Amino acid sequence: MSRETPLSLPVIDFCKLDLKPGTTEWDSLRSQVWKAIEEYGSFRAVLSQISQELREAFLNELEELFALPLQIKRCYVNEKPFRGYVGQSPSSPLNECFTIDDPVISQNLENLCNILWQPKGKPSFRKIIHSFSKEVLELEKIIRTMIIESLGVEKYLEENMDSADYMLRVTKYGSPQTSNELSGLRAHTDKNMITILHQNEVDGLEVQTKGGEWIQVKFSPESFVILIGESFDAWANGRLHSPYHRVRVSGNEARISAGFFSVFKAGYLVKAPEEMVDEEYPLLFKPFDYSEFIKFFQTPAGRSSPSALKEYCGV
Numbered sequence: 001m002s003r004e005t006p007l008s009l010p011v012i013d014f015c016k017l018d019l020k021p022g023t024t025e026w027d028s029l030r031s032q033v034w035k036a037i038e039e040y041g042s043f044r045a046v047l048s049q050i051s052q053e054l055r056e057a058f059l060n061e062l063e064e065l066f067a068l069p070l071q072i073k074r075c076y077v078n079e080k081p082f083r084g085y086v087g088q089s090p091s092s093p094l095n096e097c098f099t100i101d102d103p104v105i106s107q108n109l110e111n112l113c114n115i116l117w118q119p120k121g122k123p124s125f126r127k128i129i130h131s132f133s134k135e136v137l138e139l140e141k142i143i144r145t146m147i148i149e150s151l152g153v154e155k156y157l158e159e160n161m162d163s164a165d166y167m168l169r170v171t172k173y174g175s176p177q178t179s180n181e182l183s184g185l186r187a188h189t190d191k192n193m194i195t196i197l198h199q200n201e202v203d204g205l206e207v208q209t210k211g212g213e214w215i216q217v218k219f220s221p222e223s224f225v226i227l228i229g230e231s232f233d234a235w236a237n238g239r240l241h242s243p244y245h246r247v248r249v250s251g252n253e254a255r256i257s258a259g260f261f262s263v264f265k266a267g268y269l270v271k272a273p274e275e276m277v278d279e280e281y282p283l284l285f286k287p288f289d290y291s292e293f294i295k296f297f298q299t300p301a302g303r304s305s306p307s308a309l310k311e312y313c314g315v
């Protein structure tokens, strides 16, 4: 069946990031955010505050990163789960990605640069990725605050803010050289708190609605896509929605994406506030340590489970 108007994600314009809670501007954006999160668990944020120059410089640095020889890229290892460089594997032959610890901590970027660009490092990479990440993670904090306010549990705001860590994953989906659509990344839900995605000019992200339809996301250069992860939904005891999403690629151009992930800190016990639990929303999960859950998720049992979090700590 063909559609007159293709489905699209809600678009929310965050012209500036020096928004102040309690202002009418804040309240208006917060109600748009909440509506989108309840319905889609996702939306497209337009962020004109980041200059075109910085956006272009960011994507150029990522291109230079992926253009390094494979044997150099492989030198970037990090013992934590999901970190380091992962090259094209038999199950995803088109993809390669780097996962970096909190990019707002300059030292984390410095470590990567010292490994990949010996002997001098790469000051421009460190500077540009850092500046860009700072702005994006400012947006993450605003969105998380707005959601917590919308849930009516502001008294846990400070604790929630202090419980977050960040990571940055940059992915290159090599061009498939065919007009047929191929899978770049299979359908999944994110396990973390909040994900913010940005990309170069090549589209490919699709987000599933609650009704099971796939929305093909059209990015603009100023667009960022927000997705709710399962842990944040667990914290809110199922009052949010963590949507399935996937990447499909076609054509002759490579897609580069950057995912900024907020996660609960290792050792922090994720527990739904008592205000989130009632007759309509009975407790879904026992308190859990996100980093321990990720260890389970990486086992064959975790990977093959249709709902790993439920299996790990479901009530």
Ligand SMILES: O=C(O)CCC(=O)C(=O)O
Binding pocket: 169, 171, 185, 190, 197, 199, 205, 245, 247, 257, 258, 259
């Ligand atoms: O590349 C993208 O746009 C999506 C990446 C993604 O979903 C993920 O890394 O979890």
Ligand SMILES: [Fe+2]
Binding pocket: 188, 189, 190, 195, 245
């Ligand atoms: Fe994802």
